[in-house]
Structure formats: structure tokens, C-alpha cells
Amino acid sequence: VKRTSREIRTANRYRVLRQAIADSPVSRPRLAEATGLSTATVATLVGELAGAGMLVDAGFEDSGGGRPRGLVAVNPDGGALIGVDVAETYVHAGIYDLAWTPLARTERALRPMDSTPERVARAIGAAVRAVAGHHAAAGRPVIGAGVSVPGVVDREAGVSVFAPNWGWQDVPLLRLLAERLPYRLFLDNPLHACLTAELWSGAARGRDDAVVINLGTGVGAGLALGGELHRGVSNSAGEWGHTMLVLDGRLCHCGRHGCVETYVGAPGIVQSLRELSPLSPLLHPEDQTETIAELARACRLGDPVAAKAVRETASYLGAAVADLVNLLDPEIVVLSGWVARRLGTPLLRQVRQSVAQHALRRTPGSPEIVLSPLGANPVSLGSATFALEGVLATVGQRRPGRAS
Numbered sequence: 001v002k003r004t005s006r007e008i009r010t011a012n013r014y015r016v017l018r019q020a021i022a023d024s025p026v027s028r029p030r031l032a033e034a035t036g037l038s039t040a041t042v043a044t045l046v047g048e049l050a051g052a053g054m055l056v057d058a059g060f061e062d063s064g065g066g067r068p069r070g071l072v073a074v075n076p077d078g079g080a081l082i083g084v085d086v087a088e089t090y091v092h093a094g095i096y097d098l099a100w101t102p103l104a105r106t107e108r109a110l111r112p113m114d115s116t117p118e119r120v121a122r123a124i125g126a127a128v129r130a131v132a133g134h135h136a137a138a139g140r141p142v143i144g145a146g147v148s149v150p151g152v153v154d155r156e157a158g159v160s161v162f163a164p165n166w167g168w169q170d171v172p173l174l175r176l177l178a179e180r181l182p183y184r185l186f187l188d189n190p191l192h193a194c195l196t197a198e199l200w201s202g203a204a205r206g207r208d209d210a211v212v213i214n215l216g217t218g219v220g221a222g223l224a225l226g227g228e229l230h231r232g233v234s235n236s237a238g239e240w241g242h243t244m245l246v247l248d249g250r251l252c253h254c255g256r257h258g259c260v261e262t263y264v265g266a267p268g269i270v271q272s273l274r275e276l277s278p279l280s281p282l283l284h285p286e287d288q289t290e291t292i293a294e295l296a297r298a299c300r301l302g303d304p305v306a307a308k309a310v311r312e313t314a315s316y317l318g319a320a321v322a323d324l325v326n327l328l329d330p331e332i333v334v335l336s337g338w339v340a341r342r343l344g345t346p347l348l349r350q351v352r353q354s355v356a357q358h359a360l361r362r363t364p365g366s367p368e369i370v371l372s373p374l375g376a377n378p379v380s381l382g383s384a385t386f387a388l389e390g391v392l393a394t395v396g397q398r399r400p401g402r403a404s
């Protein structure tokens with residue numbers, strides 16, 4: 001894909017800011033070294049970011065007798081960013097300062113009957129207003145809000161192209177939200193968001209080739225190739241949840257059979273548990289969140305049926321992750337999403353075994369496989385970084401008389 005000079009400039013601002021957030025305070029030559037950009041380019045970009053209030057001067061570095069080097073640091077008070085994770089069963093919103101410190105968050109349940117576009121937009125609006133109005137965020141200008149919805153998303157148009165679990169097709173979500181919220185809004189999906197969160201702040205920081213598995217009601221994989229999020233030509237890369245794991249297997253919402261998601265997504269895990277033990281007290285009809293929570297608890301307590309359901313899930317998941325490992329040869333695989341967080345270490349341990357068993361031998365062995373170290377909600381954090389990226393596209397334009 002050929003990128004315009006403006007896109008390259010935005011990407012470079014993004015790299016400089018990302019590095020400055022990771023290394024604050026940091027000198028311009030160090031930023032140049034870490035990003036691979038020239039010192040002149042870095043000086044210009046730092047000037048633009050300082051002009052937008054995102055970076056500030058932070059004294060001088062001790063240079064052991066040489067010319068002292070000026071340091072710059074991210075300005076946490078330079079604005080606030082909001083990220084929203086809309087999943088099938090909940091809406092979560094977080095507000096962050098520019099150093100990615102979470103200031104406030106909120107989560108509310110989304111019932112199946114609430115999954116019409118109007119109702120989802122209303123729930124997003126309420127969640128965003130709740131965090132923006134929280135006293136911890138008081139006085140900080142909100143410079144952008146990123147919203148993640150499951151499925152295939154057209155970022156430019158702000159449209160949810162296809163969300164199979166809700167039966168959505170071509171829903172103009174950002175238009176519905178713009179009627180409710182006074183912020184600059186950006187749309188993407190949870191796979192891209194959770195990958196970005198791990199790249200900026202989590203287990204994939206400093207890694208070039210990484211896979212972040214998002215396990216929730218839906219399932220997918222965020223992919224980093226060469227240090228950057230891989231979106232594909234239609235922004236739908238990572239729909240690994242709809243690759244086939246079992247020929248003529250379980251029926252999926254997408255209309256096909258045997259998709260990975262139907263075995264390792266929350267409803268698939270519930271189905272496996274029901275097949276193992278139809279009358280299991282762990283089953284909560286109509287409540288997959290509670291069933292997964294009960295399953296995790298019972299597994300930790302040594303319940304044999306729960307342990308077997310988790311083992312079965314891990315062996316499906318490991319086989320499907322092994323395909324990704326064979327295809328992409330990543331340095332690290334991160335298990336993220338609310339199902340991974342709930343099932344935790346028992347799932348992780350068995351997925352590692354299953355991947356080792358199913359992936360081709362490579363040197364030095366299987367990739368590192370870890371649980372996401374990020375706290376409350378990586379997808380919200382990642383969505384906020386999309387908002388930041390969108391805002392960075394226009395940083396230079398806000399200053400009249402400056403070329404962008």
C-alpha cells in the first residue's frame with residue numbers, strides 16, 4: 001500500500017510520541033536513535049507536538065562534561081483521551097491522560113435486547129459522558145474518543161460493516177454517536193485495539209512480530225508485523241475467529257461451520273461444558289459471563305468437569321494458535337480479552353502445551369505465550385490510542401503558517 005507523505009508524517013509523529021511516552025524524559029538524539037528517524041526530523045516533530053501541548057521541556061541530561069542535551073517529556077495534562085470497548089455483553093469506557101494513566105472508567109452490562117444500533121449508541125454516549133464528567137478528569141480537555149465495536153469496521157466512513165453476533169450490516173455508528181457527543185470520534189475493532197494496547201504499553205512493547213488473541217464472546221487476533229499493526233486492505237485482518245478449526249463443525253453466527261470462535265469464544269466454551277455435563281450447576285442459562293466465571297472458579301478448586309472443559313478449550317485454542325504461529329512466526333503471543341482474564345493461568349499453561357504439540361518445530365522453540373499484563377480493559381486503552389493517532393494527523397494543521 002502506497003502511503004501519502006501526510007500519512008507518513010502522521011505515522012512519524014505517532015512513533016515519536018509513542019517513544020516519548022515510553023522513555024519520558026528523553027533527549028531528541030535518543031528519540032532519533034530509537035525511532036530510526038533523522039535528528040532533524042525528530043526536532044521538527046517534537047516542535048509540533050510541543051506546539052500542540054503534548055510534549056514539554058524537561059530540563060537537561062547530564063552529559064558528563066559535553067554540551068548538555070535538552071530533554072522532553074510527555075505532558076500528562078496536555079489533554080485527555082477516551083477509549084470505549086463495546087463488546088457483546090458490556091460497554092466499557094476509560095479516560096486517560098497523555099501518559100496513559102487511567103483517570104476514570106465505567107462498565108455497564110449490555111443485554112442481548114440492547115444490541116440495536118440506536119441502543120448501543122445510547123449506551124456508548126452514556127458511558128463516555130460518565131467518564132468525561134468524572135471528577136478525576138475535571139478540567140482536562142478531551143482531545144478525542146476512540147470506539148471499538150466487534151466485527152469489520154470501515155474506519156474512514158465510521159461504519160460498522162459487519163458485526164455477525166449482532167446481525168449488523170453497514171451501520172453508520174459514528175454518525176449516530178456524533179449526534180450525542182461533542183468530541184472528535186474514531187472507530188475501529190477490538191482486535192486492532194488490543195494489539196495496539198499491547199504494542200504501546202503491554203507485553204508486545206518493543207516486539208516487531210506479535211499476535212494478540214482476543215477471547216471474548218467473539219474471538220480474533222490482532223497482528224503486528226514489523227512493529228506495526230497489520231490492518232489488511234479492508235481493515236479486516238485478524239478475523240482468525242472465523243478460520244476453520246473443525247470441518248463441518250459447530251454452526252457459527254457468520255453462517256459457516258467449524259469456526260475457531262465456536263469452540264473458544266464464551267458461548268463455545270459454554271457449549272463444551274454443556275456437552276460434557278448437561279446438568280452442570282456451573283451453567284447459568286442466558287448468562288455466559290457468569291458461566292465462565294463459575295467455570296474458572298470451579299477449575300481453580302479442582303472440579304474435574306470444569307478442569308476437563310478448560311482442557312478441551314485449551315486444546316482447541318492451542319491448535320488454532322499453532323496455525324498462526326506457523327503462518328506468522330511471531331516472537332510473542334498474548335492472550336487477552338475477558339475470557340482469557342477469567343480462565344487465567346490454567347488456560348495459559350495448557351495452551352502452551354497444545355501449541356508446542358501442534359506447531360512446527362522452530363528454533364528457538366515455541367514463541368513466548370503470555371497473559372495480557374494490562375489491567376482493567378486493554379481494548380479501551382487501545383481505542384484511546386486510535387483517537388490519539390487520529391488527533392496526531394491534524395497536529396501541524398492547527399498552527400497557522402506551518403506546513404503539515
Ligand SMILES: [Zn+2]
Binds near residue numbers: 242252254255259
Ligand atoms: Zn464464523
